[in-house]
Amino acid sequence: MRYLPLSDADRQAMLARVGVADIDALFANVPKDKLLSGLVDLPRAKSELAVERELARFASRNVAAGAVPFFVGAGAYKHHVPATVDHLIQRSEFLTSYTPYQPEIAQGTLQYLYEFQTQVAMLTGMEVANASMYDGSTAASEAVLMAHRQTRRHKAVLAGNLHPHYRETIETVSRMAGNEVVALPPSPTGVEDIAAAIDKTVSCVVVQTPDFFGNLHDLTDLAAKVHAAGALLIAVFTEVVSLGLVTPPGEMGADIVVGEGQSIGNALNFGGPYVGLFATRQNLVRQMPGRLCGETVDKDGRRGFVLTLSTREQHIRREKATSNICTNSGLCVLAFTIHMSLLGEAGLQRLAATNHANAVALAEMLANVPGVTVLNETFFNEFTVKVPGKADAVVEKLAAKGVLGGVPVSRLLPCKPELADLILVASTEVNTDEDRAAYVAALKKVL
C-alpha cells in the first residue's frame, strides 16, 4: 500500500519494543466478539491508475458547467477563477496545516485570516468579520442565534425572499432549539411588508439582497423600524460579487451581515465546500460565533497574529460557547483572499460591472421571446422569468438541447404551485454572446 511506510520487519521490531506478540494484543479492550477477524466486504486496495479510472467514470456522467451555455445560480455561481489561486492553495504548508493553535509556526494561516477578515469587513461595510463559517446558509442560522443571545428574545422574522434553503436551515435549528420563526411568503416581484411583522418580541429580521428572485432592496427604512423595536437587522447575500457594484448592507443599517463567498476563488463543487462570510459591528463582537484572528506582538516585539477571544468558543467554554463550530472553511477562505487580492477594488468593480452588463443583455433578449416575461425591476446578475407552462419541464427540455438555462423556482419551493412557471436565470462574466444566442434559440424551440 503506497501510503503506508512501515514494512513487516518494522512492524515486528515495533511490536517487540512494545512487548506484545501481535497487533490484536493492542486491541485487547475491544470486546472479543466485536473484533473483526477478517476484512469487511469492500474491494481491495487499488493502484493510482485504477482509482483514476473508477472516479473518472463517475465524473464523466455529469455535465460540467464549462461545457455548455450555463445560466444556473440560485445561491451558487459559475465564475472564472485565476490559475494562481488554485496553485497557491495547494502549497503543502497551506493545504496540510491545521487550525493555527501554535501561532509561532502558523503565521502564514493567521496572516491570511487577518487579511480575509479585513476584506470581508470592507466589502460588507461592517467593522469586523470572523474567520469564516461553513457556508452562507449556516452563517445565516448562526446570525439568528447570535441575535437571540444579544437581545435575549427568541423570535426571528424571515423575509419571504430569503433563499428557501437558508430559511429551512434557520427553521431546523430554531425548531430544535425551541425558538420561534415567522417566515413571510415569497414575493417574486420583491414587494413585501416586512415591517408589519415586527413587534417588541422580535429579536431579528433576516432579509436578503439581492433577494432569492434577484431583486435589490434598500434596507435603510427597514433598519430604522427594526432598531426602533429593539431588534437587530441581519442582511444576507448569496452572490458576493454583487458587493462590487451595489450599496453594501453595512451602509444601510444592518447589524449583522452574512453571506456566501463561493463566487470568489471557489469552484461550484456541486454545492460544497463553500465559505460563509460573517460580519458585524464592533460592539457585538463578543457574541460572534466562530474563530477570530487578532494582531499582537511576540516576545521580541515583532508584529504577529493569533486566534483570539476564544473564550467564546467550544474548546474553552463548552456548553456555554457562542456556537459549536470548530472546523470552518480555512482553505476556501484562502482561495477567497487570494482571488480578492488579485482583483482588488478596481478588478472587483469591473468584474461586477461585466456580470451586470451580461445579465442586463440577457434579460433584454429573453424579454423579447414571445410568452416570456422578466419580473424584476432591479437585479444584479440574476433575475426571474415567467414562462408559459411548467418551469421545470422547460428547464429539462433546455438541458436536452444542451443549455443549462436556470433553476425552476419549484425545485426549491414545490409547495407553491403559483410559482411553478418561474425560472431563476443567472449570467456572469463567463457567458458570451454565443451563449446568450444559444439560450434564446433553444428557449424559442422548447416553448
Added chain:
Amino acid sequence: MLNRQGRPTGPGEAGARAVTTFSGNSGLSQDEPLLFEIGRTNVTGVDLEEPKSPGKSRLGKLARRGGIGIPGLSEPEVMRHYVRLSQMNYGIDTGLFPLGSCTMKHNPRLNEKMARLPGFADVHPLQPQSTVQGAIALIGELSRWLQVLTGMPAVAMTPKAGAHGELAGMMAIKAAIAARGEKRSTVLVPESAHGTNPATAALIGYRVVSVPARADGTVDPAEVRARLNADVAAIMLTNPNTCGLFERDVVEIAAAVHEAGAFFYADGANFNAIVGKARPGDLGVDAMHINLHKTFSTPHGGGGPGAGPVVLSEALAPFVPVPYVVADAKGVRLVEHAGEPGAQPFGRMSAFHGQMGMFVRAMSYMLSHGADGMRQASEDAVLSANYVKASLQHVMSLPFGDQPCMHEVLFDDRWLEGTGVTTLDFAKAMIDEGFHPMTVYFPLVVHGAMLIEPTESESKHSLDRFIASLDGLARAAKAGDADRFKSAPHFAPRRRLDETKAAREPKLRWSPQEARKEAAE
C-alpha cells in the same frame, strides 16, 4: 582555498556571529507585510474584458457610491506574497505532526486531482438531476462504504464538519424522541469529551450532565447508570476516547442507555483507530459522525473545510435530513423535500447537498486503500502510538498506568514536577526540534495533558528521530536546563506571541485610519 577567479571554495573563517539584517529577512525566511500595506486600490492582477454591452443599469438607486478600500496586487506580487506566507507555516508535508485527536495523516495528491475533475468541481448543485447522475451516484457509493465500515444502516451525508455532524445526529435523536411523544431534556457527556459535544447539546436546548472517568481513564457503566433516567435523551461518548483508550465497557453502556429509552451518540473523531477492526454498529451506537478530514484524509487546510457525515441506526434512519440519495429503477436521485413515504426528515442542515469536494477526496482515499489498506492503516496507527508510548514512558508519565493505547498516547505533566518547565514550554521546545507540538492541555481531565497521535503515515525512521528528540528534551528538562524551554521557540518565524494583549485590546482587522495614526507616531 581559492579557485582561478579568486572565488573562495572553502567555508573560510565563517563564525557563529548573530547578524541582524537590514531587510528584516533572514535568508530563506522572509518577512511579509500585510496585503493592505503593499497593495493599491487601483491595481488589479486580473485582466478582465471590457463589459460588452453596458446596457441600461438595473441597479435602481442601489449602485454603490463610495469606494471599497480593498487593494489589489499584480499576479507576480500575489504569488510572492502568499508563497512567503506559506513559508511561515508548518504542514504534514513539512514534518511529523503528532496533534492528538486531529489525525494529521498524509494527504494523497491523487485525491486533490480527482476532486478537480470538471465533472465534480465544475458542476452546479441545482442543475437538472438528469445532468448530474454521476455526482449523485458518487454520494450514494460513498454512503455505502461508510455504512459497511460502520455496520450502520443509514447515513446523513450533508453535515459540513464534525461539529455539524454532531448537530445532525443530536437533532435526529431529538426528532425520534419527539416522534414517540416524549420530551427529554438531559444529555450525558463524559468529562474527557471534545468541547463540541456539550456545545452541540446545549445549542439545541439540552442540559448537559457530566460523567466522571474512573482511575483507568475510561467511563464506568455504574456512573452512567447512576445518571440515567426518563429525562435523559442521549449519551455522547467518544470511542476510542480522548485519552486514547478504547471504552472497554461500551457494550454494557450502550445496553444501559437503551434500556433507559435513551440513545447512544458516538463522537467519531477517533474512528481512524478502528476502521476495519471493529464496527460502531456492533457496539450499540445509534449515531456517529465521521470526520472525513481526519479518518479519510481530506486535507485539514489550515482549519477546514471538513465534512461530517453521520451514520444512523435503524431507529434514527427515518429522520435523516434532506437532501438524501435514493436509488430506483430510473437511476439515482436526490430527495430534496419532505414527503417521501416512510421518511420523516427532521429538516435541512444547510443549503445544497453537502461537501461534494470532500466526498470525492474521501472516496479516492477509500478506493486507494481498499478494505485491506484501511485495516492496515488502523493497525499501523495503533502500533505507532504504542511504539511512541513504549519508548517514552520511562522518561515521561502516563496518567492511567501502563495499558495499551489506541491511535494516540496521552502523557501528563507529573514528570515535569520541580523542573520549572510546563507542558506549554515543552511544546514550544518541540518546535525548535523541527516538530509540530502534540495536542496540549486536552483532554481536560488530565493535568498538563500531552496527547500524541503519530498516525500511520510515519516511517520507523521518522518515529525514531521523533522519539530520540523527545527523549533528549525530557532529559534536558529533568537535568535543570529550564531556560531552553522557557525561551522557546528560538527557531520559528516568531517567538512566543502575547495572547493576553490580543484578547485585551482586540485588533481584528487592518484599518486605514489606524495605519495612518501609527505612521504618524
